[in-house]
Amino acid sequence: MEREKSENESIAVDCGAALDIMVSAAYGDADDESMRLLREHLAECESCRAEFEKIKRLPGLVAECRVLPERDLVGSVMARVKVEAAAKRRRRIVSRCAVAASFMLCATLIFAGYKMLVGSANKQYEAPSDLYARDTGSSGILCAIGINSADDVASVRIGDGDGEFDVADREFVSRLISALSNMKSGDASDSQDGLPGNKHWGIGDGMGTGFGTESVPENPDTSLVCDPDSTTDPSDAVPPSNIFAPPAPSLKKIVITLRDGTSVEADCDADLATVTIDGTVYDASALTSEELEIIFGNTQK
Amino acid sequence: MTTDFDREAELIKKAASGDEAAFEALVRDYRDLVYSVAYQNLRNSDDAFDVSQEVFIRIYRGIGSFRGDCKFATWVYKVTMNAVRDFVRKASIRETSPLTFEGEDGRETDIPELVCPDSDEPESAALRSETVRAVRRAIDSLSFEHRQIVILRDIEGRSYDEISEMLGLELGTVKSRLNRARLAIKKYLQGDGEWNIF
Numbered sequence: 141m142e143r144e145k146s147e148n149e150s151i152a153v154d155c156g157a158a159l160d161i162m163v164s165a166a167y168g169d170a171d172d173e174s175m176r177l178l179r180e181h182l183a184e185c186e187s188c189r190a191e192f193e194k195i196k197r198l199p200g201l202v203a204e205c206r207v208l209p210e211r212d213l214v215g216s217v218m219a220r221v222k223v224e225a226a227a228k229r230r231r232r233i234v235s236r237c238a239v240a241a242s243f244m245l246c247a248t249l250i251f252a253g254y255k256m257l258v259g260s261a262n263k264q265y266e267a268p269s270d271l272y273a274r275d276t277g278s279s280g281i282l283c284a285i286g287i288n289s290a291d292d293v294a295s296v297r298i299g300d301g302d303g304e305f306d307v308a309d310r311e312f313v314s315r316l317i318s319a320l321s322n323m324k325s326g327d328a329s330d331s332q333d334g335l336p337g338n339k340h341w342g343i344g345d346g347m348g349t350g351f352g353t354e355s356v357p358e359n360p361d362t363s364l365v366c367d368p369d370s371t372t373d374p375s376d377a378v379p380p381s382n383i384f385a386p387p388a389p390s391l392k393k394i395v396i397t398l399r400d401g402t403s404v405e406a407d408c409d410a411d412l413a414t415v416t417i418d419g420t421v422y423d424a425s426a427l428t429s430e431e432l433e434i435i436f437g438n439t440q441k
Numbered sequence: 442m443t444t445d446f447d448r449e450a451e452l453i454k455k456a457a458s459g460d461e462a463a464f465e466a467l468v469r470d471y472r473d474l475v476y477s478v479a480y481q482n483l484r485n486s487d488d489a490f491d492v493s494q495e496v497f498i499r500i501y502r503g504i505g506s507f508r509g510d511c512k513f514a515t516w517v518y519k520v521t522m523n524a525v526r527d528f529v530r531k532a533s534i535r536e537t538s539p540l541t542f543e544g545e546d547g548r549e550t551d552i553p554e555l556v557c558p559d560s561d562e563p564e565s566a567a568l569r570s571e572t573v574r575a576v577r578r579a580i581d582s583l584s585f586e587h588r589q590i591v592i593l594r595d596i597e598g599r600s601y602d603e604i605s606e607m608l609g610l611e612l613g614t615v616k617s618r619l620n621r622a623r624l625a626i627k628k629y630l631q632g633d634g635e636w637n638i639f
Binding site: 159160163164167169195198199201202203204205206207208209210211213214216217218220221222224225 | 459461464465468469472473476477480481486489490493494497498501502569572573576577580591595596597598616619620623624626627
């Protein structure tokens with residue numbers, strides 16, 4: 141009894157509490173006060189001293205439970221990373237290509253849209269048979285000239301109520317082409333200006349004997365400039381000297397067709413200087429203004 | 442003066458910009474933590490290896506989004522535990538089940554790649570290996586929460602602050618939970634009759 145009392149007085153913590161401290165102490169986590177209490181307890185408790193010797197081995201044994209990978213984890217990971225990186229680079233390239241392709245597509249669409257807009261503005265130059273189509277009324281001639289810039293062929297359709305044209309008349313065809321050439325070269329304005337019944341040159345109101353258009357865009361291409369000195373009437377604007385611009389400079393062939401379907405094809409050189417019909421070369425630019433007047437004048441008879 | 446934190450921050454920054462060498466350095470730094478956590482929870486070296494690879498690939502893919510809101514170690518640990526859970530879910534393995542290694546005869550076999558101190562005495566090494574296996578079984582017997590703390594603190598040597606952040610626990614909770622886990626290991630060894638071999 142005396143001994144028990146002595147132990148209780150001298151031991152501040154019991155064995156159970158000491159065990160908690162022993163575990164913390166073994167791992168180095170016990171504070172100074174706990175360590176003091178533990179030292180006091182161990183000084184008096186032999187069994188706890190023995191226990192503490194075992195407990196002190198625990199941290200080392202637990203730490204030894206660490207397991208390292210048997211294989212080269214870093215190497216395996218980096219091998220996969222390289223695959224991932226390559227795939228990422230491919231995706232990036234594809235993405236950039238897609239962006240570039242999208243950009244190109246957009247640019248193409250914008251360009252195409254622009255071309256369509258411009259094309260619509262220049263429609264009278266490009267669409268066969270809706271170009272310069274007009275019946276002048278006074279002359280009774282219907283002449284439609286279309287230039288297909290895709291194959292550089294001018295289609296001339298001539299039909300009038302009189303039927304005086306004959307494509308078999310090679311001379312006539314040659315002169316007609318010459319007339320086109322002169323119109324193109326700028327002589328037409330002079331040569332046509334004084335034709336009977338051709339009071340009005342210009343855009344929107346015909347261009348002389350059978351050559352004209354009713355479908356000129358409201359905002360014509362810059363090549364279709366108006367001449368402010370020509371007249372005060374906008375409808376009398378002077379047409380550009382190069383009436384076939386822009387496709388005419390590369391014109392390779394002119395096909396002239398009458399209403400009855402008969403036609404003749406004329407190969408032409410640059411600027412319509414000469415035309416070749418069935419192997420015969422004609423000097424298309426040799427005609428004078430007077431001759432042209434005769435030609436067109438005759439057709440109106 | 443460059444601290445470990447600065448070095449790690451620099452590595453993370455470089456890795457995020459595609460520097461594979463920097464990422465490899467991070468893999469080396471965290472290889473043991475990732476594998477150890479994976480292994481201690483899966484109890485299979487092949488599974489732990491596969492999951493560890495998956496963890497680092499996830500980190501590689503996501504390192505660009507790491508904003509430093511927590512310590513990198515915490516993020517790595519969480520990625521690891523998510524990968525472990527995903528694996529366990531797929532394998533229908535219960536996380537809290539203490540798994541054992543089984544040989545062809547169905548009996549427990551050697552624990553692979555134990556980090557044992559060098560010893561010139563084979564008998565002593567064998568005894569120590571046996572003791573370590575006993576401790577491992579004790580760790581396996583812990584609850585999931587206790588086991589994580591023991592792994593992080595007593596095996597991987599992480600600081601209390603790190604563990605507190607990794608597990609989302611108060612510092613005091615970490616300490617008290619860790620002490621209970623350590624006591625539970627001791628009790629397991631006593632109950633298993635292993636305590637006498639110490």
